[in-house]
Amino acid sequence: MSWLSPALKPIGLIWFDHFLTSSLGKKVIMSLTGLFLILFLMVHLMGNLQLLNADGGESFNKYTYFMTHNPLIKTVSYLLYLFILLHAIQGWRLWAQNHHARGGQGYAVQVVRAVGTNGRVAARMGWLGTIIFVFLVLHMWQFWFQMKTGNVTMVLIGEVEHKDLYTPVVAAFSNLFYVIVYVFSMWIIAVHLWHGFQSAFQTLGLNHKKYTPLIRFLGKLYSVLVPLGFALIPLLVYGQVQGWWSVNLSLTH
Amino acid sequence: MKLTLKIWRQGGEYKKGQFVNYQLDQVSEHMSFLEMLYVLNEQLISQGKEPVAFEHDCREGICGACSMVINGHAHGPLQGTTACQLHMRFFRDGQTVTIEPFRAKSFPVIKDLVVDRSAFDRIIQAGGYVSVGTGQAQDANAIPVEKDQSSMAFDAAACIGCGACVAACPNASAMLFVSAKVSHLTLLPQGKVEAKKRVLSMVRQMDLEGFGNCSNVTACEAECPKGISVENIARMNREYLASVFSSEED
Ligand code: HEM
Ligand code: SF4
Ligand code: FES
Numbered sequence: 411m412s413w414l415s416p417a418l419k420p421i422g423l424i425w426f427d428h429f430l431t432s433s434l435g436k437k438v439i440m441s442l443t444g445l446f447l448i449l450f451l452m453v454h455l456m457g458n459l460q461l462l463n464a465d466g467g468e469s470f471n472k473y474t475y476f477m478t479h480n481p482l483i484k485t486v487s488y489l490l491y492l493f494i495l496l497h498a499i500q501g502w503r504l505w506a507q508n509h510h511a512r513g514g515q516g517y518a519v520q521v522v523r524a525v526g527t528n529g530r531v532a533a534r535m536g537w538l539g540t541i542i543f544v545f546l547v548l549h550m551w552q553f554w555f556q557m558k559t560g561n562v563t564m565v566l567i568g569e570v571e572h573k574d575l576y577t578p579v580v581a582a583f584s585n586l587f588y589v590i591v592y593v594f595s596m597w598i599i600a601v602h603l604w605h606g607f608q609s610a611f612q613t614l615g616l617n618h619k620k621y622t623p624l625i626r627f628l629g630k631l632y633s634v635l636v637p638l639g640f641a642l643i644p645l646l647v648y649g650q651v652q653g654w655w656s657v658n659l660s661l662t663h
Numbered sequence: 664m665k666l667t668l669k670i671w672r673q674g675g676e677y678k679k680g681q682f683v684n685y686q687l688d689q690v691s692e693h694m695s696f697l698e699m700l701y702v703l704n705e706q707l708i709s710q711g712k713e714p715v716a717f718e719h720d721c722r723e724g725i726c727g728a729c730s731m732v733i734n735g736h737a738h739g740p741l742q743g744t745t746a747c748q749l750h751m752r753f754f755r756d757g758q759t760v761t762i763e764p765f766r767a768k769s770f771p772v773i774k775d776l777v778v779d780r781s782a783f784d785r786i787i788q789a790g791g792y793v794s795v796g797t798g799q800a801q802d803a804n805a806i807p808v809e810k811d812q813s814s815m816a817f818d819a820a821a822c823i824g825c826g827a828c829v830a831a832c833p834n835a836s837a838m839l840f841v842s843a844k845v846s847h848l849t850l851l852p853q854g855k856v857e858a859k860k861r862v863l864s865m866v867r868q869m870d871l872e873g874f875g876n877c878s879n880v881t882a883c884e885a886e887c888p889k890g891i892s893v894e895n896i897a898r899m900n901r902e903y904l905a906s907v908f909s910s911e912e913d
Binding site for chain 2: 424425426428429432433434435436437438504507508510511512513515516517518519520521522523524525526527529532533535605608609612613614615616617
C-alpha cells in the first residue's frame with residue numbers, strides 16, 4: 411500500500427501498487443531513474459564541452475538557448491527533475507529500510523566480500539547519493555536558479571538575444587572553492603556509478619553470459635570517462651585563469 | 664594450539680547480550696570448528712558455567728543449521744564451507760576468534776549463537792514447492808528435461824537454506840535464498856506450471872518477513888557456503904517483472 415493506492419484501486423491497478431511497493435518494484439524505480447540519469451549525464455557533458463570551444467562562449471550560449479527553448483527538451487527537463495527527486499527519495503527510503511532490516515546490533519567484526527563489484531561501494535550508495543544530492547542543490551542554485559531569476563546579462567548572437575550563461579559559469583570555475591567542490595562531486599558520482607551502472611541492469615534481471623561482461627566493461631568506462639570529462643572543464647578554466655597554462659580558451663567575448 | 668574465543672552470549676530474545684572472552688589451551692588442528700566449541704563447553708560445564716548454545720544437525724554441510732559468524736564471515740572465513748565443515752587447521756596459534764550470531768531483524772537471537780530462521784520456512788510455504796496429485800509414481804523420464812537446464816536447476820537446488828546470505832548482506836536481504844528456490848523450480852518443466860504465482864507469493868512473503876532490499880552488493884554469493892550465484896537473483900527479477908505484468912494475480 412502506498413499513498414497512490416486510493417487513486418490506483420478504482421481503476422483496477424492495485425496490482426501495480428503492490429508492485430511499486432514490493433522490494434523488487436522499489437529497486438526497479440531506482441534502476442530506471444538511475445539509467446535515465448546516466449543517459450542525461452552524457453547529453454549534459456556534450457553540452458558542457460561547448461565551453462571549451464574557443465569562441466568566447468558563443469556555442470555554449472547557443473546550446474543553452476536551444477536547451478531552454480525546445481519544447482521537447484523542456485518537457486524532458488521537468489521529467490528529469492522529477493526523476494532525480496524520485497531516485498533520491500526512494501534511495502533514502504531504501505537506505506532507512508535496509509538499515510532497519512539489519513537490526514539494532516551490528517557485527518563486531520565487519521568485512522564485506524563481494525563478487526564482480528566493489529562491495530564497500532555497493533554498501534554505501536546511500537551516503538554517496540546524499541553527497542551527490544547536496545552537490546545538485548548547490549549546482550542548481552548556482553546556475554539554474556540564477557538563470558531563471560534573470561540574474562544574467564543578455565548577448566546578441568546573430569539576430570537573437572541570448573542569455574549569457576557563459577560568463578557566470580566561467581566566473582564559478584575561476585573560484586577555487588567551487589572547483590574543488592565540483593571535482594570532488596564528480597569523483598563521488600564516478601564511485602556511485604562504478605557500482606550503480608551494472609547494478610541497474612542486474613536489478614532489471616538483465617544478467618546474461620553473453621552480455622554481462624560487456625555491460626560491466628561499459629559501466630567502468632562510463633563511470634571513469636564521463637565524470638572525468640565534467641571535472642576537466644573547471645580544471646582547464648581555473649588553470650587558464652591562474653595562468654598555469656593556456657589551452658586556448660577565449661574566456662571573454 | 665591456543666585460542667582466545669570472543670563469543671556473543673545472550674540469555675534470550677529480549678535479553679541483553681554481550682561478548683565474553685574464553686581461553687582454550689589445547690585445540691587440535693584436526694578438530695572441526697564445532698568440536699572445538701564442544702571442548703569449550705566441556706570446560707564451561709566443569710566450571711559450573713552455562714555452555715554456549717549453538718545449532719547443528721548434519722555436520723556434513725547439507726542441513727544449514729550451524730549458523731554463526733566467525734571473524735566477520737558467515738560460516739567462517741573459508742569460502743564454500745559451512746561452519747560444521749570448517750577445521751581448526753585454518754586458524755593460527757594464539758589467534759583471537761570472534762563468534763557472533765547471524766544478525767538480522769528477521770532472524771532474532773534465541774540464545775547465544777542460535778537464531779530463529781523460521782522466516783525462511785514461511786517463505787517456502789508461500790510457494791517453494793510444486794503441487795503434485797498423488798497416485799502412481801510416473802516414469803522418471805516421462806517429462807523430458809534438457810541437460811543444461813537441469814544442471815542450472817541443480818546448482819540452484821544446492822541451497823541449503825542456511826541464511827548465510829541474509830547474515831552477510833549489509834541490508835539483511837533474503838534475495839539469494841528466495842531466488843535460488845525460485846530458480847530451482849522455475850527452470851524445470853514441473854515448476855513452470857505454478858511459476859508466476861510462486862514468484863509473486865514468495866517475494867510477497869519475503870517482504871512481509873521484513874528482510875531488506877537487494878542493493879546488488881553480492882556479499883551473499885561471496886559468503887554462501889554453496890556458492891549460489893547472484894545470476895539467480897537476476898532470474899528472479901525477470902520472472903517477477905514478467906509475472907507482475909502478465910499474471911492474473913494481484
Ligand atoms: C548523478 C546522478 C545519479 C545517477 C546517474 C545515479 C545512478 C544510480 C544507479 C544507476 C543506481 C543503481 C540502481 C540499481 O541498483 O538498480 C543507483 C543506485 C542508488 N542511488 Fe543513485 N544516482 C544518482 C544520484 C543519486 C542521488 C542524488 C541519490 C540520493 C540519495 C542516490 C541514491 C542512490 C541509492 C541509495 C542507490 C542504491 C539503491 C539500492 O541499490 O539499494 N543517487 N544510482
Ligand atoms: S543461498 Fe547460500 S547462503 Fe543463502 S540460504 Fe542458500 S545456501 Fe545459505
Ligand atoms: S550442521 Fe548441517 S550444515 Fe552444518
